[in-house]
Amino acid sequence: MANTKKTISADASNPLGTLVNLWPYMWPEGRADLKARVIWATFYLFLAKFVLLTVPYFFKWATDALNGKLDMAGVLPAFLLGAVVLVIALNFTRILQVGLNQLRDALFASVGQYAVRQLAYRTFVHMHQLSLRFHLERKTGGLSRIIERGTKGIETIVRFTILNTVPTLLEFLLTAVIFWVSYGFWYVAVTAITVALYIWFTVKASDWRIAIRRSMNDSDTDANTKAIDSLLNFETVKYFGNEEMEARRFDSSMARYEKAATDVWTSLGWLNFGQGVIFGLGTTVMMVMSALAVQRGEQTIGDFVFVNALLLQLSVPLNFIGFVYREIRQGLTDIEQMFELLEVQPEVVDRPDAKPLDIAQGSISFKDVHFSYDTARPILKGVSFDVPAGKTVAIVGPSGAGKSTISRLLYRFYDIQGGSITIDGQDVRDLTQHSLRAAIGMVPQDTVLFNDTIAYNIRYGRPSASEEEVLAAADVAQIGHFISALPDGFETKVGERGLKLSGGEKQRVAIARTVLKAPPILILDEATSALDTTTEHEIQSALDVVSRNRTTLVIAHRLSTVIGADEIIVLRDGLIAERGTHNSLLEQNGLYASMWNRQREAVQAEEQLRKVRESDDLGVVLRGVPAAE
Numbered sequence: 001m002a003n004t005k006k007t008i009s010a011d012a013s014n015p016l017g018t019l020v021n022l023w024p025y026m027w028p029e030g031r032a033d034l035k036a037r038v039i040w041a042t043f044y045l046f047l048a049k050f051v052l053l054t055v056p057y058f059f060k061w062a063t064d065a066l067n068g069k070l071d072m073a074g075v076l077p078a079f080l081l082g083a084v085v086l087v088i089a090l091n092f093t094r095i096l097q098v099g100l101n102q103l104r105d106a107l108f109a110s111v112g113q114y115a116v117r118q119l120a121y122r123t124f125v126h127m128h129q130l131s132l133r134f135h136l137e138r139k140t141g142g143l144s145r146i147i148e149r150g151t152k153g154i155e156t157i158v159r160f161t162i163l164n165t166v167p168t169l170l171e172f173l174l175t176a177v178i179f180w181v182s183y184g185f186w187y188v189a190v191t192a193i194t195v196a197l198y199i200w201f202t203v204k205a206s207d208w209r210i211a212i213r214r215s216m217n218d219s220d221t222d223a224n225t226k227a228i229d230s231l232l233n234f235e236t237v238k239y240f241g242n243e244e245m246e247a248r249r250f251d252s253s254m255a256r257y258e259k260a261a262t263d264v265w266t267s268l269g270w271l272n273f274g275q276g277v278i279f280g281l282g283t284t285v286m287m288v289m290s291a292l293a294v295q296r297g298e299q300t301i302g303d304f305v306f307v308n309a310l311l312l313q314l315s316v317p318l319n320f321i322g323f324v325y326r327e328i329r330q331g332l333t334d335i336e337q338m339f340e341l342l343e344v345q346p347e348v349v350d351r352p353d354a355k356p357l358d359i360a361q362g363s364i365s366f367k368d369v370h371f372s373y374d375t376a377r378p379i380l381k382g383v384s385f386d387v388p389a390g391k392t393v394a395i396v397g398p399s400g401a402g403k404s405t406i407s408r409l410l411y412r413f414y415d416i417q418g419g420s421i422t423i424d425g426q427d428v429r430d431l432t433q434h435s436l437r438a439a440i441g442m443v444p445q446d447t448v449l450f451n452d453t454i455a456y457n458i459r460y461g462r463p464s465a466s467e468e469e470v471l472a473a474a475d476v477a478q479i480g481h482f483i484s485a486l487p488d489g490f491e492t493k494v495g496e497r498g499l500k501l502s503g504g505e506k507q508r509v510a511i512a513r514t515v516l517k518a519p520p521i522l523i524l525d526e527a528t529s530a531l532d533t534t535t536e537h538e539i540q541s542a543l544d545v546v547s548r549n550r551t552t553l554v555i556a557h558r559l560s561t562v563i564g565a566d567e568i569i570v571l572r573d574g575l576i577a578e579r580g581t582h583n584s585l586l587e588q589n590g591l592y593a594s595m596w597n598r599q600r601e602a603v604q605a606e607e608q609l610r611k612v613r614e615s616d617d618l619g620v621v622l623r624g625v626p627a628a629e
């Protein structure tokens with residue numbers, strides 16, 4: 001879609017400016033077919049208006065004909081002079097007008113829907129351009145509501161602006177001209193005053209209602225945020241039995257929504273009533289004027305009917321202007337937040353002269369890297385290390401030391417505050433994010449899967465992969481057996497965020513999709529942490545195969561998995577505390593050595609426990625054998 005880069009702002013306090021900005025949505029670039037539809041819809045619209053204006057005339061003539069006072073011989077064709085024919089003609093024009101209006105709407109529907117699609121597309125693309133920080137802070141439920149309202153709002157605006165504003169003004173003018181020509185200045189004057197008052201009131205009242213509408217939107221967003229967050233945490237809610245608390249939290253948001261939404265409706269009632277009063281007074285004056293004229297013999301009863309019909313007809317566009325103004329203002333309020341969202345700038349952006357990564361061997365180098373998520377709390381305080389091409393470097397260290405942060409920085413999810421990160425000598429900040437990320441495969445600490453089939457999730461690593469390749473990748477990740485044992489095999493749905501799979505299964509799916517991606521650089525962040533030791537050993541050998549000849553960064557808690565690394569870096573409090581091979585680190589007898597000893601003890605204890613259990617099981621089995629009788 002062409003318009004993805006244009007910046008368009010919505011500002012409810014400047015509706016006209018916003019409407020000008022929205023023009024591309026009403027007159028879509030590069031879509032001649034839609035433009036043609038706009039033109040045709042406008043044509044039918046005008047036609048319908050003209051047809052509509054003949055209705056009061058037929059009404060007048062029919063009334064006069066019934067009264068025997070129709071004096072139009074020579075003006076109207078002879079076949080139209082009978083009262084019955086005129087009544088039929090009157091109703092036929094009404095039907096025609098309805099038909100023309102429907103034709104207009106049908107023609108215009110695709111323009112409005114295209115605008116919706118375009119805006120939704122822009123927003124979706126933009127969401128993916130925003131940085132990780134934004135997404136960690138976002139509120140999914142609220143966000144989806146803002147987008148939903150925004151796309152609906154744009155449709156309203158596009159539709160009403162084109163289809164109503166200009167033609168309605170034209171209808172006023174024509175009505176005024178008819179009154180002037182047929183009945184003189186005073187009728188025009190009363191009409192003009194009524195219309196002016198009506199519009200003034202509508203604008204004032206609608207502006208007053210905007211604040212109410214905004215508070216309704218805010219509480220709607222809030223309620224939806226709470227609902228989605230609560231449902232995402234379904235299990236946690238159950239663990240702590242906090243259903244009631246959740247329900248109360250949601251209900252208090254909904255109560256605010258209830259109040260605001262009620263206000264929106266009651267204020268609409270006032271608006272409608274005020275409009276009705278103004279218009280009713282204007283009509284009363286005009287009809288009294290006409291009735292007096294009939295009594296004086298200056299007008300026929302047909303004229304009286306005509307004035308009434310024309311006024312009734314005028315009430316329709318007037319109502320519309322009120323309605324349109326209201327809807328557009330509401331639409332603008334609704335899309336306001338969506339456009340604010342579209343204006344959020346991505347934190348990490350490609351430089352204008354960014355180049356694609358030219359990867360030769362894939363050696364990684366961190367030089368004196370300083371980084372903090374918040375300025376108040378440094379996470380990395382000068383970290384330097386190299387991962388030579390094709391080698392494996394392991395990062396270990398206590399929880400919260402900044403290990404996963406290092407992998408995020410390599411991916412350039414955040415920009416560093418000091419130092420440099422280079423791949424084959426190219427600073428990651430000088431590269432296009434796309435090429436950088438294409439070169440790195442990541443098995444993350446917490447795997448989240450798409451709510452689709454296992455096959456879909458594995459193939460995600462390389463969507464063009466063939467079925468055989470997907471199977472092979474699953475085998476490498478030691479999950480092929482498991483999958484083929486499932487009733488639905490590769491077509492098994494994994495559930496929201498992959499929650500229908502066990503932690504270890506999810507991890508293996510993540511490994512399989514990275515295997516499929518086959519990147520030159522590999523990051524394994526606790527890739528096997530959720531597995532039992534046996535499976536871990538099996539996968540470890542698979543990962544060894546995968547990481548052979550690939551530059552690999554391994555992050556691990558379980559030190560047994562990094563013994564073979566070319567270098568092990570011990571990270572503590574954002575600094576490298578120790579570094580070396582497994583053996584040299586043990587010799588240093590420092591942090592690594594103490595971590596190693598502790599884990600060894602744990603493993604030994606575990607093994608002993610297992611042995612005890614096994615013998616116990618044996619005992620149970622033996623005891624279960626019925627004694628010989």
Ligand SMILES: Nc1ncnc2c1ncn2[C@@H]1O[C@H](COP(=O)(O)OP(=O)(O)OP(=O)(O)O)[C@@H](O)[C@H]1O
Nearest residue numbers: 136373374379398399400401402403404405406445
């Ligand atoms: N998005 C974030 N915003 C603010 N602070 C963060 C963010 N992500 C992580 N941190 C903080 O940065 C520190 C390092 O986090 P990191 O995830 O790198 O730890 P880690 O070494 O991988 O720990 P673990 O072994 O538990 O996975 C932590 O103290 C964490 O609270």
Ligand SMILES: [Mg+2]
Nearest residue numbers: 403404405445
């Ligand atoms: Mg981590």
